[in-house]
Amino acid sequence: xxxxxxxxxxxxxxxxxxxxxxxxxxxxxxxxxxxxxxxxxxxxxxxxxxxxxxxxxxxxxxxxxxxxxxxxxxxxxxxxxxxxxxxxxxxxxxxxxxxxxxxxxxxxxxxxxxxxxxxxxxxxxxxxxxxxxxxxxxxxxxxxxxxxxxxxxxxxxxxxxxxxxxxxxxxxxxxxxxxxxxxxxxxxxxxxxxxxxxxxxxxxxxxxxxxxxxxxxxxxxxxxxxxxxxxxxxxxxxxxxxxxxxxxxxxxxxxxxxxxxxxxxxxxxxxxxxxxxxxxxxxxxxxxxxxxxxxxxxxxxxxxxxxxxxxxxxxxxxxxxxxxxxxxxxxxxxxxxxxxxxxxxxxxxxxxxxxxxxxxxxxxxxxxxxxxxxxxxxxxxxxxxxxxxxxxxxxxxxxxxxxxxxxxxxxxxxxxxxxxxxxxxxxxxxxxxxxxxxxxxxxxxxxxxxxxxxxxxxxxxxxxxxxxxxxxxxxxxxxxxxxxxxxxxxxxxxxxxxxxxxxxxxxxxxxxxxxxxxxxxxxxxxxxxxxxxxxxx
Ligand code: J2J
Numbered sequence: 004x005x006x007x008x009x010x011x012x013x014x015x016x017x018x019x020x021x022x023x024x025x026x027x028x029x030x031x032x033x034x035x036x037x038x039x040x041x042x043x044x045x046x047x048x049x050x051x052x053x054x055x056x057x058x059x060x061x062x063x064x065x066x067x068x069x070x071x072x073x074x075x076x077x078x079x080x081x082x083x084x085x086x087x088x089x090x091x092x093x094x095x096x097x098x099x100x101x102x103x104x105x106x107x108x109x110x111x112x113x114x115x116x117x118x119x120x121x122x123x124x125x126x127x128x129x130x131x132x133x134x135x136x137x138x139x140x141x142x143x144x145x146x147x148x149x150x151x152x153x154x155x156x157x158x159x160x161x162x163x164x165x166x167x168x169x170x171x172x173x174x175x176x177x178x179x180x181x182x183x184x185x186x187x188x189x190x191x192x193x194x195x196x197x198x199x200x201x202x203x204x205x206x207x208x209x210x211x212x213x214x215x216x217x218x219x220x221x222x223x224x225x226x227x228x229x230x231x232x233x234x235x236x237x238x239x240x241x242x243x244x245x246x247x248x249x250x251x252x253x254x255x256x257x258x259x260x261x262x263x264x265x266x267x268x269x270x271x272x273x274x275x276x277x278x279x280x281x282x283x284x285x286x287x288x289x290x291x292x293x294x295x296x297x298x299x300x301x302x303x304x305x306x307x308x309x310x311x312x313x314x315x316x317x318x319x320x321x322x323x324x325x326x327x328x329x330x331x332x333x334x335x336x337x338x339x340x341x342x343x344x345x346x347x348x349x350x351x352x353x354x355x356x357x358x359x360x361x362x363x364x365x366x367x368x369x370x371x372x373x374x375x376x377x378x379x380x381x382x383x384x385x386x387x388x389x390x391x392x393x394x395x396x397x398x399x400x401x402x403x404x405x406x407x408x409x410x411x412x413x414x415x416x417x418x419x420x421x422x423x424x425x426x427x428x429x430x431x432x433x434x435x436x437x438x439x440x441x442x443x444x445x446x447x448x449x450x451x452x453x454x455x456x457x458x459x460x461x462x463x464x465x466x467x468x469x470x471x472x473x474x475x476x477x478x479x480x481x482x483x484x485x486x487x488x489x490x491x492x493x494x495x496x497x498x499x500x501x502x503x504x505x506x507x508x509x510x511x512x513x514x515x516x517x518x519x520x521x522x523x524x525x526x527x528x529x530x531x532x533x534x535x536x537x538x539x540x
Contacts, residue, residue: 264293464532
């Protein structure tokens with residue numbers, strides 16, 4: 004396995020193979036098998052572009068050969084920061100076939116995040132779009148290249164300027180042995196960790212399992228037309244079942260650059276979309292828009308909702324307003340996926356976040372001393388299983404805290420298990436703000452703000468919000484004259500921090516409430532700033 008990753012112990016490898024979770028299948032071959040079975044079926048739609056399975060497969064092969072010519076080899080990391088565009092798929096399959104490892108950054112990431120990810124992964128190449136939503140990624144690449152010595156290539160979809168156009172990374176297809184199914188296939192970004200962002204190594208065996216189980220539980224098949232509404236680099240839209248699950252099932256992946264109801268509804272009507280995945284604020288937006296945006300949504304069979312807790316009132320409106328079923332998904336890029344089932348009763352679908360997808364997902368719910376609590380009681384969810392990692396990439400010290408001695412991942416989520424086995428997410432013990440599905444890493448943000456000359460101390464808390472579930476409030480103790488929210492956010496943007504991490508509110512205080520051991524009491528602080536109980540935990 005790639006150095007810096009934690010493998011499963013041999014007994015678990017044997018167990019997951021024997022039980023049929025790990026079948027020795029690689030992501031690159033998953034597409035090949037499909038392309039052989041149904042070469043002429045449309046695999047990808049992006050605007051006016053339509054690629055059949057054969058074309059997608061061939062593009063991946065040619066791009067793999069082109070990447071090899073550039074010197075990109077097995078186990079090398081390639082930082083991919085692309086919006087929802089078709090090129091994402093042949094690129095990832097090309098890397099999978101070489102055995103090179105895509106590191107999936109979000110389009111919203113900026114210089115601090117990208118430099119960190121490139122350095123942590125020692126990426127040799129960085130793949131970007133030219134301009135997206137008014138932001139020029141080539142300018143970002145110029146700054147990043149100055150700071151990260153390992154980067155040797157910048158590949159650009161669109162106008163490459165001084166860099167290499169991705170369209171020219173093209174050579175006659177070659178026969179490649181490719182990686183082993185037990186090798187790392189991709190590095191996903193963690194949303195839920197303390198300190199600097201962590202990378203999540205997913206192997207071919209475990210991610211193919213993740214994709215297959217998700218596609219099966221969502222009943223995807225060749226008639227599926229999946230709309231990629233969320234960023235495709237996110238685990239949910241990529242492989243749960245997402246674009247990869249759709250390709251596994253022989254369906255069609257339709258790219259959506261803009262999940263606003265106007266744009267998405269038009270695509271649903273035109274492309275006869277059957278399923279998509281959304282975060283709760285988008286579910287709300289789509290419900291509201293259904294009243295005034297004229298579109299035929301009758302092809303839509305399911306909306307998957309996940310990333311943050313969906314309110315029961317919102318969940319209950321999905322079928323009456325949008326005319327489709329709802330599937331709640333409580334997932335994590337570290338692995339474990341919970342889904343409500345398509346044939347679950349109304350109460351489970353509206354009030355729970357689903358149950359684990361695999362029999363061998365070992366979920367335990369524990370108290371602060373790691374002792375299991377009784378069913379119905381709230382505790383932290385810990386998990387190990389056939390598609391849940393045993394450690395973050397190059398994070399030996401952090402892994403000792405984030406995983407138990409017997410290999411369970413400490414999710415930091417506070418959940419309750421019902422007698423039916425369904426889970427309800429009640430809050431969290433980790434210091435992350437879940438801004439409608441987008442995760443704001445509190446400690447990372449506090450560290451940036453501590454460096455501000457007019458800030459003596461900072462504590463960031465989540466405050467309840469009707470649309471986002473919660474928003475970010477930065478509480479500061481000023482040094483001299485306090486900065487305004489606009490000044491703080493301008494400062495963070497100059498540092499190159501992604502916009503979704505910027506505080507929504509700023510509260511200037513004289514002091515912070517303390518716990519008995521002298522730490523900032525964030526619960527009390529959150530109550531103090533919002534005049535109510537905190538949004539979560
Ligand atoms: C409450 N909290 C949830 C839910 C995730 C599918 C869906 C989501 C993600 C994801 C994902 C939640 N209700 N329904 O990867 O494949 C919070 C939990 C969890 C964290 C993981 C997928 N669904 N969460 O959101 O890695 O706190 O993955 O631990 O970004 O989101 O975040 P992330």
